Amino acid sequence: MSVTLSPSAAKHVANFIAKRGKGVGIRLGVRTSGCSGMAYKLEFVDEQQAEDMVFESHGVKVIVDPKSLPYIDGTELDFVREGLNEGFKFNNPNVKDECGCGESFNV
Amino acid sequence: MALLQIAEPGLSAEPHKHRLAVGIDLGTTNSLVATVRNGIAVCLADESGRTMLPSAVRYLADGGIVVGSAALQAQALDPRNTVVSVKRFMGRGLKDVAHIEAVPYDFEDAPGMVRLRTVQGPKTPVEVSAEILRPLRLRAEASLGGELTGAVITVPAYFDDAQRQATKDAATLAGINVLRLLNEPTAAAVAYGLDNAAEGVYAVYDLGGGTFDLSILKLSRGVFEVLSTNGDAALGGDDFDHRLFCWMLDKACISPPDAADARRLQMKAREVKELLTSCEQAPVKVKLSSGEEIDLVITRDDFAEMTRHLVQKTLAPVRKALRDAGLTVEDIKGVVMVGGATRMPHIQRAVAEYFRQEPLTNLDPDKVVALGAAMQANVLAGNRADEDDWLLLDVIPLSLGLETMGGLVERVVPRNSTLPIARAQEFTTFKDGQTAMAFHVVQGERELVSDCRSLARFELRGIPPMVAGAARIRVTFQVDADGLLSVSAREMSSGVEASVLVKPSYGLSDDEIAGMLRAGVEHAGDDMQARALREQQVEAGRVVEATEQALAKDGQLLNEQERAEIEAAIARLRELARGQDHRAIKTGIDALARATDEFAARRMDNSIRAALAGQKVDEIEV
Numbered sequence: 001m002s003v004t005l006s007p008s009a010a011k012h013v014a015n016f017i018a019k020r021g022k023g024v025g026i027r028l029g030v031r032t033s034g035c036s037g038m039a040y041k042l043e044f045v046d047e048q049q050a051e052d053m054v055f056e057s058h059g060v061k062v063i064v065d066p067k068s069l070p071y072i073d074g075t076e077l078d079f080v081r082e083g084l085n086e087g088f089k090f091n092n093p094n095v096k097d098e099c100g101c102g103e104s105f106n107v
Numbered sequence: 108m109a110l111l112q113i114a115e116p117g118l119s120a121e122p123h124k125h126r127l128a129v130g131i132d133l134g135t136t137n138s139l140v141a142t143v144r145n146g147i148a149v150c151l152a153d154e155s156g157r158t159m160l161p162s163a164v165r166y167l168a169d170g171g172i173v174v175g176s177a178a179l180q181a182q183a184l185d186p187r188n189t190v191v192s193v194k195r196f197m198g199r200g201l202k203d204v205a206h207i208e209a210v211p212y213d214f215e216d217a218p219g220m221v222r223l224r225t226v227q228g229p230k231t232p233v234e235v236s237a238e239i240l241r242p243l244r245l246r247a248e249a250s251l252g253g254e255l256t257g258a259v260i261t262v263p264a265y266f267d268d269a270q271r272q273a274t275k276d277a278a279t280l281a282g283i284n285v286l287r288l289l290n291e292p293t294a295a296a297v298a299y300g301l302d303n304a305a306e307g308v309y310a311v312y313d314l315g316g317g318t319f320d321l322s323i324l325k326l327s328r329g330v331f332e333v334l335s336t337n338g339d340a341a342l343g344g345d346d347f348d349h350r351l352f353c354w355m356l357d358k359a360c361i362s363p364p365d366a367a368d369a370r371r372l373q374m375k376a377r378e379v380k381e382l383l384t385s386c387e388q389a390p391v392k393v394k395l396s397s398g399e400e401i402d403l404v405i406t407r408d409d410f411a412e413m414t415r416h417l418v419q420k421t422l423a424p425v426r427k428a429l430r431d432a433g434l435t436v437e438d439i440k441g442v443v444m445v446g447g448a449t450r451m452p453h454i455q456r457a458v459a460e461y462f463r464q465e466p467l468t469n470l471d472p473d474k475v476v477a478l479g480a481a482m483q484a485n486v487l488a489g490n491r492a493d494e495d496d497w498l499l500l501d502v503i504p505l506s507l508g509l510e511t512m513g514g515l516v517e518r519v520v521p522r523n524s525t526l527p528i529a530r531a532q533e534f535t536t537f538k539d540g541q542t543a544m545a546f547h548v549v550q551g552e553r554e555l556v557s558d559c560r561s562l563a564r565f566e567l568r569g570i571p572p573m574v575a576g577a578a579r580i581r582v583t584f585q586v587d588a589d590g591l592l593s594v595s596a597r598e599m600s601s602g603v604e605a606s607v608l609v610k611p612s613y614g615l616s617d618d619e620i621a622g623m624l625r626a627g628v629e630h631a632g633d634d635m636q637a638r639a640l641r642e643q644q645v646e647a648g649r650v651v652e653a654t655e656q657a658l659a660k661d662g663q664l665l666n667e668q669e670r671a672e673i674e675a676a677i678a679r680l681r682e683l684a685r686g687q688d689h690r691a692i693k694t695g696i697d698a699l700a701r702a703t704d705e706f707a708a709r710r711m712d713n714s715i716r717a718a719l720a721g722q723k724v725d726e727i728e729v
Contacts, residue, residue: 087110
């Protein structure tokens with residue numbers, strides 16, 4: 001079981017944490033909401049929880065809560081540019097279908 | 108698919124509920140848009156990677172509109188239809204515009220605000236500003252992948268109500284929801300204060316394209332408080348360009364150039380100024396439309412020398428702001444430099460000498476304001492955790508007050524009060540049976556209404572008739588977080604009410620704010636004299652009126668000689684009140700009081716006798 005970052009995503013996350021001045025890593029997760037069932041969570045982590053699963057990817061700590069893990073296991077988080085817009089993208093092999101915008105999905 | 112940004116812990120947005128907020132620095136020369144992404148404030152770039160959008164708008168004959176560098180490039184070809192530095196005209200009447208002879212526009216003085224005649228018809232500065240804001244909004248929406256929740260737009264601290272309202276109107280016209288207007292120096296402090304997390308008192312020296320602001324700010328435990336602000340609404344980098352422009356005309360012996368040449372020379376002046384920041388000397392080569400060529404060389408020292416008075420001019424507001432805050436140079440922990448013009452080495456040197464320390468320049472002086480605005484927008488849009496909440500206190504730049512009898516100003520909200528603020532003060536009637544009261548709201552530091560800026564007038568009617576001084580009229584001044592004012596008046600016994608929202612008259616003022624502040628200090632002595640004079644004149648009028656009423660009612664109590672004496676004293680006082688000597692008037696008032704002592708005593712006896720007449724002693728309750 002694992003969740004990884006692409007080299008580009010790792011570089012950006014490390015950079016953002018450094019500029020933010022605090023944070024031990026990044027949290028990937030899901031919660032039940034949104035138009036097609038599940039929605040992604042992407043947050044800075046200041047304090048790790050006891051039950052958290054921690055993966056290391058390109059020197060960045062990736063933190064996932066155990067309930068979210070089954071939904072995003074095998075995901076690679078990528079950093080991409082689309083025109084003027086730039087941001088993170090979940091490449092999640094578990095997804096069966098997602099809403100048009102991709103912000104929520106079903107497994 | 109939508110691209111995600113990293114949120115603060117626990118603050119991931121619901122799908123489709125991202126609160127996209129930006130900060131916009133709507134500058135005289137350049138405008139920028141910034142946002143907080145992945146926890147960091149960044150300026151957003153256009154397709155070519157440029158963050159600064161020149162604040163230039165060109166109106167084309169075919170109905171098209173070009174904004175930014177493309178407009179700026181066409182400036183020399185089409186000066187009348189290419190509007191630059193429009194911020195100087197925001198909320199301003201024709202007579203308020205400085206250096207009008209050097210501006211190649213065709214102005215039309217409309218009630219309230221100037222209009223510029225272009226090939227697409229007359230345009231107000233609000234419409235031109237909206238054209239600058241629109242591409243910034245589109246850029247932000249393309250960069251953030253969604254519609255904006257709102258924006259924080261920055262304005263110079265010295266913008267008055269008219270100018271602030273004009274800025275808000277421009278944003279609305281561009282389809283932007285304004286979360287808040289924020290003073291530029293305050294935004295800069297936000298950018299610096301958060302990034303450096305340093306506590307203490309700071310000075311923000313902001314020399315932009317068209318405005319100079321100096322603010323004294325206190326940063327403590329994450330709270331920003333503006334202790335005082337001062338500045339000059341008509342001094343900026345443009346003036347340095349203008350000085351170079353005049354130097355070129357002078358050196359090349361050119362009589363007033365045509366519009367196209369004027370543009371060409373002004374652009375050259377700006378270019379030379381920027382070059383002198385990094386080089387010791389710069390060539391000045393311009394080909395005029397006549398085919399004539401200017402070929403000069405200018406050194407950094409020459410430039411520093413010819414603009415020294417401009418640099419000095421910035422130091423007077425610095426001194427005043429320090430004095431207003433009750434501080435000295437030693438109390439200032441750091442000096443923040445804002446605005447592209449602060450890159451000029453001789454400005455940095457002058458500031459360093461004055462404050463006896465090197466100014467902070469670690470953030471890009473062109474970007475700090477937009478970055479700070481973006482941070483504020485992020486908070487207002489609700490994208491930050493409660494524990495990080497910080498409060499931002501702003502101040503009003505000029506005192507607000509009411510006109511009272513004799514054309515004097517009663518200050519209700521003193522300048523440098525923190526915003527938002529509500530202040531109430533009670534006023535009363537001046538005459539018996541007075542049923543209406545006129546309110547005149549003014550802004551400024553002078554004692555006489557005629558020297559302050561008139562903001563609004565309104566009337567309170569339906570006051571129940573009472574003797575003078577018995578009515579209690581409560582006047583409430585309220586200034587919201589954007590610095591916009593509403594005033595209401597309420598008669599306390601009957602509850603009748605009237606109010607006015609200071610929907611500004613778009614700058615019909617004759618004095619500009621910096622000048623008003625300066626005048627307030629320079630004329631402090633005169634003002635005191637003037638106030639004393641008016642007070643005595645009002646008092647003299649009141650005493651004369653009261654005496655005449657008494658003579659009309661109880662004149663039979665006096666013999667002819669006594670009556671003649673009192674009338675002579677009245678005539679003397681009337682004469683004195685027309686003069687300029689408040690002490691003489693006071694003497695006259697005292698003289699009339701002495702002359703009427705006996706008369707007053709007799710009237711008193713008389714009214715007591717009248718009250719007691721026909722009553723038995725035991726009927727009187729003691």
